[in-house]
Amino acid sequence: xxxxxxxxxxxxxxxxxxxxxxxxxxxxxxxxxxxxxxxxxxxxxxxxxxxxxxxxxxxxxxxxxxxxxxxxxxxxxxxxxxxxxxxxxxxxxxxxxxxxxxxxxxxxxxxxxxxxxxxxxxxxxxxxxxxxxxxxxxxxxxxxxxxxxxxxxxxxxxxxxxxxxxxxxxxxxxxxxxxxxxxxxxxxxxxxxxxxxxxxxxxxxxxxxxxxxxxxxxxxxxxxxxxxxxxxxxxxxxxxxxxxxxxxxxxxxxxxxxxxxxxxxxxxxxxxxxxxxxxxxxxxxxxxxxxxxxxxxxxxxxxxxxxxxxxxxxxxxxxxxxxxxxxxxxxxxxxxxxxxxxxxxxxxxxxxxxxxxxx
Amino acid sequence: xxxxxxxxxxxxxxxxxxxxxxxxxxxxxxxxxxxxxxxxxxxxxxxxxxxxxxxxxxxxxxxxxxxxxxxxxxxxxxxxxxxxxxxxxxxxxxxxxxxxxxxxxxxxxxxxxxxxxxxxxxxxxxxxxxxxxxxxxxxxxxxxxxxxxxxxxxxxxxxxxxxxxxxxxxxxxxxxxxxxxxxxxxxxxxxxxxxxxxxxxxxxxxxxxxxxxxxxxxxxxxxxxxxxxxxxxxxxxxxxxxxxxxxxxxxxxxxxxxxxxxxxxxxxxxxxxxxxxxxxxx
Numbered sequence: 001x002x003x004x005x006x007x008x009x010x011x012x013x014x015x016x017x018x019x020x021x022x023x024x025x026x027x028x029x030x031x032x033x034x035x036x037x038x039x040x041x042x043x044x045x046x047x048x049x050x051x052x053x054x055x056x057x058x059x060x061x062x063x064x065x066x067x068x069x070x071x072x073x074x075x076x077x078x079x080x081x082x083x084x085x086x087x088x089x090x091x092x093x094x095x096x097x098x099x100x101x102x103x104x105x106x107x108x109x110x111x112x113x114x115x116x117x118x119x120x121x122x123x124x125x126x127x128x129x130x131x132x133x134x135x136x137x138x139x140x141x142x143x144x145x146x147x148x149x150x151x152x153x154x155x156x157x158x159x160x161x162x163x164x165x166x167x168x169x170x171x172x173x174x175x176x177x178x179x180x181x182x183x184x185x186x187x188x189x190x191x192x193x194x195x196x197x198x199x200x201x202x203x204x205x206x207x208x209x210x211x212x213x214x215x216x217x218x219x220x221x222x223x224x225x226x227x228x229x230x231x232x233x234x235x236x237x238x239x240x241x242x243x244x245x246x247x248x249x250x251x252x253x254x255x256x257x258x259x260x261x262x263x264x265x266x267x268x269x270x271x272x273x274x275x276x277x278x279x280x281x282x283x284x285x286x287x288x289x290x291x292x293x294x295x296x297x298x299x300x301x302x303x304x305x306x307x308x309x310x311x312x313x314x315x316x317x318x319x320x321x322x323x324x325x326x327x328x329x330x331x332x333x334x335x336x337x338x339x340x341x342x343x344x345x346x347x348x349x350x351x352x353x354x355x356x357x358x359x
Numbered sequence: 360x361x362x363x364x365x366x367x368x369x370x371x372x373x374x375x376x377x378x379x380x381x382x383x384x385x386x387x388x389x390x391x392x393x394x395x396x397x398x399x400x401x402x403x404x405x406x407x408x409x410x411x412x413x414x415x416x417x418x419x420x421x422x423x424x425x426x427x428x429x430x431x432x433x434x435x436x437x438x439x440x441x442x443x444x445x446x447x448x449x450x451x452x453x454x455x456x457x458x459x460x461x462x463x464x465x466x467x468x469x470x471x472x473x474x475x476x477x478x479x480x481x482x483x484x485x486x487x488x489x490x491x492x493x494x495x496x497x498x499x500x501x502x503x504x505x506x507x508x509x510x511x512x513x514x515x516x517x518x519x520x521x522x523x524x525x526x527x528x529x530x531x532x533x534x535x536x537x538x539x540x541x542x543x544x545x546x547x548x549x550x551x552x553x554x555x556x557x558x559x560x561x562x563x564x565x566x567x568x569x570x571x572x573x574x575x576x577x578x579x580x581x582x583x584x585x586x587x588x589x590x591x592x593x594x595x596x597x598x599x600x601x602x603x604x605x606x607x608x609x610x611x612x613x614x615x616x617x618x619x620x621x622x623x624x625x626x627x628x629x630x631x632x633x634x635x636x637x638x639x640x641x
Contacts, residue, residue, distance in 0.1 A: 014462075053533050074539030086530035090552045099548065100538035147534070 001029035009059030021211035037208035079148030256312015274339035280318035290332035396609035432591035440569035443508035451516035477514035523557030
């Protein structure tokens, strides 16, 4: 099990695009680190730099304490699963799996053994003589996985591997990947823009935006204590409701609604309050400390229903049980479930009382 | 419904007619040549023209075969054209692979420069090449043609191969890099197999050029046993200065063309099978 760390990685492309702007991270041995972010945030560039397909403009990468600088892609001991699989169309599945081993000094018998073993693991044993063009998307995905696995790399890299599959297959493959990661016990870096994938697969989550890592930590920590407004809106579906307002005494005054401020909050004139839809309490009858709200949109999601409500002049979204909701409802949010951010910098403001209580 | 069918029918008729016209236009000289080769001498110059040979005669082929070492000419042509093609493609393929991965500006510059080179009329090269070939003592040696042929066809070969290789997804090359394949191995195991149809096309085009080339072949190959088929045909002359042996010349041209036709037919099947391979669901 290997350990990878990156320090201050900067990548500026020849056309002046600053794809990575000083990124530092650590992938723990035997754990899955997910790079999560919208397209164009630099996550794929970072992955390509780790793979050795691009050189960083500055910054260092260390795999098990050794610098990766100048080490060509083929010698890094990394296996990369491409978004579009990039299988060799003119080779059979067996050929695709064995090509990497042929370049190493591995005997024919051993190559054969390892190809069969990998195919067995992925359930593609009966496809070994087919060509990629004869396989379904899910099967191609398995072969792409196999091509990385068969080399027994020190580090596995995944570049949005599930984004080309249809929804049903994606969920199945996601579960398979998860159990595969647990069986192989390898160090994995996984790039995705799908936060459900990130939540379910990763041990560590790094949320990226405009070439920077905004927050890194276990996925539930990131979900519970998002470090910035960007992280808060990107992690968690349906997304968090955010209200901006001015501080007035012990309350944040928004448009037509006020939110009670926690006691330990550091002073800041303009604040953002964030409430996750799953934290909003709803009632058909008036609630103590609640606000009257008007129901404007109902989106049934199956087990849950997503309501869009108007409170004063603000919009709040609430996730709740499917029921017949009348137009007039009352909403309330527990004080400790409100996330606070500085409206100017977007940084999280910790409620000191809460922090003390948590530790 | 009926109306669209009518229009479709009319279009089909027009297309058939147009294709027939093009075919007649391009094939007529070749057909005329072949017919002439099969006519007895009296019929060739007869007025009014008689179109079909009657009786069909192989006399021109027979007398030509007796007079000239045609087999040797063909063998020389095949030998020289094959080596020139191999050399040309062997140099063009790595060059095209490298070019295909150069960023825009650099690639276009090199390709344009190559195009400019191929715009020079070959006759400009005749004298310097002749001096060079004589200086090296290569008159009547296959190398005197193999090297210029390979060089003259390089721009074409690089252009065709570069566009084919550029169409390959960059990820395939990256996957191969991660699999630890060296540059040469990637060329051999990934790029060339995937560009096989274009490679075959390039080979055919270059081979046809080498086979048909006349000026350099005539100049550098002076000994009868070294001549290629084009030079050989040129040396077919009549009994006197005023007699042109049309029948024998036509026979020689037919003999020179047949191998090319066979080659193209053979390769064409390869190209088609290369294109459809792996596309069929099992």
